[in-house]
Amino acid sequence: MTLYRGVNRIADHEVLEKGKGGRQVILLNNLSSFTCSRERACEFGDYILSLEVPLTKVFLHCGLLPGVLQGDDEFLVIGGVVDVRLSTI
Numbered sequence: 001m002t003l004y005r006g007v008n009r010i011a012d013h014e015v016l017e018k019g020k021g022g023r024q025v026i027l028l029n030n031l032s033s034f035t036c037s038r039e040r041a042c043e044f045g046d047y048i049l050s051l052e053v054p055l056t057k058v059f060l061h062c063g064l065l066p067g068v069l070q071g072d073d074e075f076l077v078i079g080g081v082v083d084v085r086l087s088t089i
Helices: 038-042
Strands: 002-007 014-018 023-035 047-052 058-061 074-088
Touching (some): 002 038, 023 038, 038 047
Antiparallel strands (some): 002 023, 002 047, 014 023, 047 074, 058 074
């Protein structure tokens, strides 16, 4: 599934490799927050990280438990090395 994360300082992420077209390989924290809405991610930073996440790495999402993670279409994703596309708003 495609998920998005808004960030202000890409330098705060450990970039392992830079590719063409905004592609980067970065190291995520153990648990990171993402959203399924690009528009929502724009509210949280000047840069947007987009990535394809396998369902096995989704720890918790907004529709899983009633009353949990409401409002931001939030997904908690298990971290590690990921391939992302970096774009600006």
